[in-house]
Structures are given as C-alpha cells and as structure tokens.
Amino acid sequence: MTDSVLMLEPDGSQLRLVVSKQMENSCQSLQRTDIESLLEQSDYYAYSRLEEAIQDAIDYYNNSKSDAGQSAFIIAERKDVELEISISDDCMFAYVTLTGAYGGDRLTAQGLIVTLKQQRILRGVSKKRLQYLLQKSWELDPGETFTLKIAAGRPAVAGTDTRFEPLVADASQRILAPQDSDHGKVDMRDLGKLITVEIGQPLMRRIPPTAGEPGYDIHGNVVEAIAGKVIAFDVGLGTRISDSDHNVLIADKEGTPRHGLTGMAVDDLLTVDSVDVTTGHIDFNGAVLVLGDVSSGMKVKAGGNITVTGVVELAELTAGGNITIANGVIGRLQDGKPAYCHLQALGKVSAKFAQYTQIESGTDTELHLHLAHCMVKAKGVVRVIDPAQRHGTVTGGVIVAEGGVSARVLGAEAGIDTQIKLLSQFDDLKADMDALKAEIKNQEERLHQIVLLQMKLSKIPKEKRSQELANKVTDSKGQFMATLAEMKSQHQSLQQSYLQQFSAAQVEVSSLIYPGVSVRIADKEFVAEREMTACRIHLEKQKIVCQPLSTTRSQV
Structure with missing residues (x-):
C-alpha cells in the first residue's frame, strides 16, 4: 500500500487513519498487516490499537460496492501509564498496579504522591518501593501490568494474658529423679521434704497482664491494642492470697502442693x-x-x-x-x-x-x-x-x-x-468460628441499618422529629455496638485458641520413624512407608509436611 492510500494523522491523544480508495487500485485488497506495517514505521507504533476500527477501515477499502473516495477511522489512541491503587479490607496494606503506557507519559514522582494523598495513604509508605515503582513504569511494555505493595500499617501488638509462675517444684520432676542417700544408693522413700510445704510458704506468683502496643493503618488511624486478659487466682484448698502481695498465693496449711494452671492447692x-x-x-x-x-x-x-x-x-x-x-x-x-x-x-x-x-x-x-x-x-x-x-x-x-x-x-x-x-x-472449633463470624456479619448489617436510620432522622427538622424514636434508635445503636464488641472479642479468643492448637499440632521425632506409623492431623493423614530419620510432621497450607530437623523439607 502506498502513502496515497493510507495516511496517519494525529488528533490529540487519538490517531486517525485516512483511507483513500481509488478505482484503479480497487483490485488490490487491504490487509491487517498493511496497517500494522504503517504503524510500526511511524512514531505511533506504541499506541493502543482499536481493533474494531481497524477492521472497519479494512472492510471499507475492500468493499467493492463502495465508491472511490476518502474515509477516516480512529484506529489507535495514546494512553499514559495507568495507576490503580487497591487497599486491603483492614486498611493495613496498599498495593499499586501499573499498566504500561501506550506511547503516553510514564509515572512521575509528583503524580504518584498526589494519588497517594487522594487515597489518604499517609503512613507506612516505603520510599524504596516508590522509587522502584517509578523506575518500573519506564520498563513496562505497553499494556504490561506490574503490582507492588507500597505501604503497610503496623498491626497492634496484643497484650499478654495474666501468667502464673509456680514457686515450688513440681513433685513429678523430683520423683523421677530421686536423690542419693549418704551411702550412695538411691533412697526412694526420702521424698517427704521434697513434696511438702509449710504454712505461709509462697506457692505461686501471678504476673499481671500487659496492655499491648497500639498500631496504625495506612490512613494513619490508630489500631487499638487488645489488652491481655485479667485472670484471677484459682485459690485451691489449703491456700490463700498473701496479705502483703495480692499477686502471691501462699500455703494456708502444711501438706503436699498440687499444681494447677492458674492456682494451687x-x-x-x-x-x-x-x-x-x-x-x-x-x-x-x-x-x-x-x-x-x-x-x-x-x-x-x-x-x-x-x-x-x-x-x-x-x-x-x-x-x-x-x-x-x-x-x-x-x-x-x-x-x-x-x-x-x-x-x-x-x-x-x-x-x-x-x-x-x-x-x-x-x-x-x-x-x-x-x-x-x-x-x-x-x-x-x-x-x-x-x-x-x-x-x-x-x-x-x-x-x-x-x-x-x-x-x-x-x-x-x-x-x-x-x-x-x-x-x-479442629472441626468443632472451626465450625464455632465460622458460625460466630456469620453472626458478626449479620450484627454489622443490622447496625448499619440503624446508623442509616439515625442519619435519616438527623435530616428531619428538630421540631418535626420524634424524640422518642430518636432515643430508641440511639439506645438500639448502643446495644448493637456493645453486642458486636463482645462477639468480636469471643471470635478473637476462638481464633487465638485455633492458632494455638494449630501451632501445637505437630509430631517431633529426634531419631527414627519406622514404617507402620501413621499421623493424622485434622482430616489429613501421613503414613510412614519407609524408615525416616529425625523430622517434624505438621500441617501447612492444608497439606501434611514432613520437615527434617535440618534445613531441607519435603511434602508428603
């Protein structure tokens, strides 16, 4: 095709193709490659193609019924680099997705900063990642996409719950390692002093919970820390809390101590x-x-x-x-x-x-x-x-x-x-978590409806507004918020219990596993079919993983 048949004319961000149809050239058909070759040799090769318009231009030229003449088609357009920001539901992470420019401008530092401010991304922004993003915008091919996390909030650090520290030894540790007698022989009967306590003897210390550390999200909002739970002493038989220190449990009589998780007897x-x-x-x-x-x-x-x-x-x-x-x-x-x-x-x-x-x-x-x-x-x-x-x-x-x-x-x-x-x-705990999560979602939806009703009432002139209804809505909102907070606290406790059980669900063998051993974790099962050396077996990403106590790892 000659330049007299096809001609490119820029029109702002668009590119016009002028097609001239002459009667003497009507026997020569126009192909997609002709237009593509013209674009490749021009300054507009990187423009985004408009395929339907290109096909319309081809059909116009190749239509034997149309008369000689000219027609123009917008077949391509210039596009600057596209920037899309996505924010996680909890507002703790922000991601930028770039789409390579079609002959247009690349990303600039000023444009990126303006966009971040528009999205209220104020904290946790990584300058190194922003610089890498600017560089990447020049390397992308037209239409190529690239996603990068550019901001991260700091999660709150939950406080530790009340902890309990025994101040007297566990008798089982002493019994399994009895003391030698004066004659160098083990005397299994010499146990009295090892497992008895006297009146007033400290038995257990309670270490108060911590408040935790607040965090922040990418918008700069404070993420409140959940304080550790306050757990009371389990004051067992023959014990009492010390008068001089309410965090110390002491013996109230002579006898043998019995250890518990949160107290003693x-x-x-x-x-x-x-x-x-x-x-x-x-x-x-x-x-x-x-x-x-x-x-x-x-x-x-x-x-x-x-x-x-x-x-x-x-x-x-x-x-x-x-x-x-x-x-x-x-x-x-x-x-x-x-x-x-x-x-x-x-x-x-x-x-x-x-x-x-x-x-x-x-x-x-x-x-x-x-x-x-x-x-x-x-x-x-x-x-x-x-x-x-x-x-x-x-x-x-x-x-x-x-x-x-x-x-x-x-x-x-x-x-x-x-x-x-x-x-x-595991299944029961997960079912409880899922059920409670569904209840929380339902509660949030009902609370949202109450908030909408409260906003609607606030737009009604005060003299026309039912104060009784307004008070009822306010009270309902307070009750729903209190219930929702309690449900979220319960869900967090269940989730913490779930994570604790999940992390504890492992088998650690320091020497050998022989064939015939089966390990079932939740609904997944591992069966040893050959002799194996020291390893740890646990659940990871819904698969049982057998991890040698060295650095390598294999999946079963």
Missing part, C-alpha cells in the same frame, strides 16, 4: 508402704504417697496427687491432680487380648515407662523410657523421651494429643501399627 497427705489386698482400695480426699508398688486389681483414688515410688501393675489410679510413678506401669496380654492398667488424672501423668495402659491426662503425659501398646488421650503434650534424649520409644497403640507429640523413636522395625491423632477438635 495444698492437700493432706496419706502415706502407705504399698497398695495390695492387705490395705484394700484407697479413696482419699487429699494426696496419696505410695512408698512401694500398687498391685494387680487394686484401685487408688485421690482428690489431689497420686505418687507411687514403685510399679503399678494392672491397677486403676484416679487423681484430681497429677499421677507420678517413679518406675513403670504394667498391663499385659491375657488370652491374646490386652489387659490394661488405667490411669486418669485431671493434671499430668508421669512415669518411666508404660505398657498396655490406658492413660487420660488433663494436661501433659510424660514417659522417660518407652510407651508400648498404650491408649493415650492428653489435653497437653505427650512426651516420650528422657532429659538426656537417649531413650524414648513409642511402639504400637493410639495417642490422641491436643498439644502434639515428642519422642525419640516412633514405631518399631517390625512395622507395628502406631497411630497418632492431632487436632481432633
């Missing part, structure tokens, strides 16, 4: 040499110390802690506090079926080893040597490892733990079925 102490047919079953509303063994078929029930310095064999122990067994817990197979020992504690269960035992603990379960063919349900962590990390094997059985599992070895070379289940309450 001092129990009377019943000491027996052993529990067998000669003593009968024991049911004591205090702490029980057995300086020997608990024989087969016997039952020990205590309102406080149960401490056994010997072995528990095919017996049943129930404690309102902790259960601590210095040696082991032994059940066995009878006629090919498990005959279990039963341990149930509102607190912690500790022992050197356990086999064929049903264990239910209100907090942690700790074994130093091995856990074999046991059924364990713990609201805390299940640890099967000694302090030196030389022993600790879980073989067979089922462990259900809310706080995760830690062991040196899981399974056995024979491929014995060993099951671990975590986040068993």
Whole structure:
C-alpha cells in the first residue's frame, strides 16, 4: 500500500487513519498487516490499537460496492501509564498496579504522591518501593501490568494474658529423679521434704497482664491494642492470697502442693508402704504417697496427687491432680487380648515407662523410657523421651494429643501399627468460628441499618422529629455496638485458641520413624512407608509436611 492510500494523522491523544480508495487500485485488497506495517514505521507504533476500527477501515477499502473516495477511522489512541491503587479490607496494606503506557507519559514522582494523598495513604509508605515503582513504569511494555505493595500499617501488638509462675517444684520432676542417700544408693522413700510445704510458704506468683502496643493503618488511624486478659487466682484448698502481695498465693496449711494452671492447692497427705489386698482400695480426699508398688486389681483414688515410688501393675489410679510413678506401669496380654492398667488424672501423668495402659491426662503425659501398646488421650503434650534424649520409644497403640507429640523413636522395625491423632477438635472449633463470624456479619448489617436510620432522622427538622424514636434508635445503636464488641472479642479468643492448637499440632521425632506409623492431623493423614530419620510432621497450607530437623523439607 502506498502513502496515497493510507495516511496517519494525529488528533490529540487519538490517531486517525485516512483511507483513500481509488478505482484503479480497487483490485488490490487491504490487509491487517498493511496497517500494522504503517504503524510500526511511524512514531505511533506504541499506541493502543482499536481493533474494531481497524477492521472497519479494512472492510471499507475492500468493499467493492463502495465508491472511490476518502474515509477516516480512529484506529489507535495514546494512553499514559495507568495507576490503580487497591487497599486491603483492614486498611493495613496498599498495593499499586501499573499498566504500561501506550506511547503516553510514564509515572512521575509528583503524580504518584498526589494519588497517594487522594487515597489518604499517609503512613507506612516505603520510599524504596516508590522509587522502584517509578523506575518500573519506564520498563513496562505497553499494556504490561506490574503490582507492588507500597505501604503497610503496623498491626497492634496484643497484650499478654495474666501468667502464673509456680514457686515450688513440681513433685513429678523430683520423683523421677530421686536423690542419693549418704551411702550412695538411691533412697526412694526420702521424698517427704521434697513434696511438702509449710504454712505461709509462697506457692505461686501471678504476673499481671500487659496492655499491648497500639498500631496504625495506612490512613494513619490508630489500631487499638487488645489488652491481655485479667485472670484471677484459682485459690485451691489449703491456700490463700498473701496479705502483703495480692499477686502471691501462699500455703494456708502444711501438706503436699498440687499444681494447677492458674492456682494451687495444698492437700493432706496419706502415706502407705504399698497398695495390695492387705490395705484394700484407697479413696482419699487429699494426696496419696505410695512408698512401694500398687498391685494387680487394686484401685487408688485421690482428690489431689497420686505418687507411687514403685510399679503399678494392672491397677486403676484416679487423681484430681497429677499421677507420678517413679518406675513403670504394667498391663499385659491375657488370652491374646490386652489387659490394661488405667490411669486418669485431671493434671499430668508421669512415669518411666508404660505398657498396655490406658492413660487420660488433663494436661501433659510424660514417659522417660518407652510407651508400648498404650491408649493415650492428653489435653497437653505427650512426651516420650528422657532429659538426656537417649531413650524414648513409642511402639504400637493410639495417642490422641491436643498439644502434639515428642519422642525419640516412633514405631518399631517390625512395622507395628502406631497411630497418632492431632487436632481432633479442629472441626468443632472451626465450625464455632465460622458460625460466630456469620453472626458478626449479620450484627454489622443490622447496625448499619440503624446508623442509616439515625442519619435519616438527623435530616428531619428538630421540631418535626420524634424524640422518642430518636432515643430508641440511639439506645438500639448502643446495644448493637456493645453486642458486636463482645462477639468480636469471643471470635478473637476462638481464633487465638485455633492458632494455638494449630501451632501445637505437630509430631517431633529426634531419631527414627519406622514404617507402620501413621499421623493424622485434622482430616489429613501421613503414613510412614519407609524408615525416616529425625523430622517434624505438621500441617501447612492444608497439606501434611514432613520437615527434617535440618534445613531441607519435603511434602508428603
């Protein structure tokens, strides 16, 4: 095509194509490549094409019925770089999306700053990112997009809840590591001084909550911190709050201390040499110390802690506090079926080893040597490892733990079925969170309607306005806001509990995992099909991840 047929004429930001149709050239058709070639050789090659107009120009020229003459078509236009700002729902982040210029102006610092001010993006802006954005606007091809986060608010730091610090040792730690006698031999009976307290002795210190630190969003609005929860002492039997320091819990009588999460109790102490047919079953509303063994078929029930310095064999122990067994817990197979020992504690269960035992603990379960063919349900962590990390094997059985599992070895070379289940309450907790979130949304919508009604009433002249209705609307608004605040606080507590459970839901093995071990976290399951070395198993992005205790990681 010659210049006499096609001619480009700029018209402001638009580009006009003048098509001249002559009768002697009517046999030569116009192609899309002809127009594109003309544009490529011009100063307007970067303009944004208007495809429909180009097609109209081609159709006009190639239409045999049209007479000779000229017609103009707007086939392209110049566009400056486009800038779009998006802000997160919580106003904590701002993103800029650039679309490359079509022959137009690039981004300027002044234009960018003006746009940010128009969007009220006042805090958390990164100067380095803005400079990079300006540079990038010159590198983009026409129509190419690029998105960059350019501002970030600072989230508020929530205050810590009230914390509680025990001031007396946990008896289970002492029992599992008894002191030597003067003759160099271990004296399992020398436990009295280690687990008793005197009147007035400090038992636990309460550390007040913190207020947290406020943050800000990108608009400069203050994001208020949520203060930590104030938690009162659980003043148990035989304790009281100190007169001189209301953050200290002291003993109000002599006895053996029983640890709790937010308080302590001092129990009377019943000491027996052993529990067998000669003593009968024991049911004591205090702490029980057995300086020997608990024989087969016997039952020990205590309102406080149960401490056994010997072995528990095919017996049943129930404690309102902790259960601590210095040696082991032994059940066995009878006629090919498990005959279990039963341990149930509102607190912690500790022992050197356990086999064929049903264990239910209100907090942690700790074994130093091995856990074999046991059924364990713990609201805390299940640890099967000694302090030196030389022993600790879980073989067979089922462990259900809310706080995760830690062991040196899981399974056995024979491929014995060993099951671990975590986040068993996950679905219920998530359902509660989702239900509460839906209620919050509904409450917010109702509050919005009340605000709209209040605004509508404010536009009515005062003399024509119903004061009774106005007062009713104001009261309703206050009630809805109070309810909404309470619901959001509940949702945050559930979310915090969810995050805590989620982070705790992991299995850590410091030595080996054998085939036959299965780990179920919520609705996802990992099955060891080969021998594996030290690793951590947890849930990440809806997948179970087996992460070696080195730097590499693989997904299962």
